[in-house]
Amino acid sequence: MNTTQARVASLFAVALLTACGGSSQVDYAKPFPAAAAQNKTVNIQVLRLETEITLTNTSAQAFPACTMWINRQYSRPIDGLDIGKSLTLPLSSFRNEFSESFRAGGFFATEKPDRIAQAQLETETGLIGLIVVGDR
Numbered sequence: 001m002n003t004t005q006a007r008v009a010s011l012f013a014v015a016l017l018t019a020c021g022g023s024s025q026v027d028y029a030k031p032f033p034a035a036a037a038q039n040k041t042v043n044i045q046v047l048r049l050e051t052e053i054t055l056t057n058t059s060a061q062a063f064p065a066c067t068m069w070i071n072r073q074y075s076r077p078i079d080g081l082d083i084g085k086s087l088t089l090p091l092s093s094f095r096n097e098f099s100e101s102f103r104a105g106g107f108f109a110t111e112k113p114d115r116i117a118q119a120q121l122e123t124e125t126g127l128i129g130l131i132v133v134g135d136r
Helices: 003-018
Strands: 038-051 053-059 065-068 072-080 088-092 119-123 128-135
Touching: 038 119, 072 088
Parallel strands: 038 128
Antiparallel strands: 038 053, 053 088, 065 072, 065 119, 119 128
């Protein structure tokens, strides 16, 4: 292998390691608000479709921009959810307080995917429970 080939191979290896290097920092990573109480549960279904979730608001209430929580550990901001609307989100966009992403699974996953046991919205008035529909 000549010098040029060695340099190209080195650059390729560095690029590959950078791409596979794990979680990137996000500005919305934060700890779960343990002191906040869950006020109620509303009729918003959370359906898992392997590596993403779909929220469908069948309640009589629209929700403004807020934070969505999964399993009291992983969160991400959402722009809001109007009455009768659906929203699809990649599970990998949910982060814990250390910026680690939710293990969503998928074809190339090297670890068993996390299950969704609980989903909540964090609003100005507290936590609101959502209905998780059959996570495998």
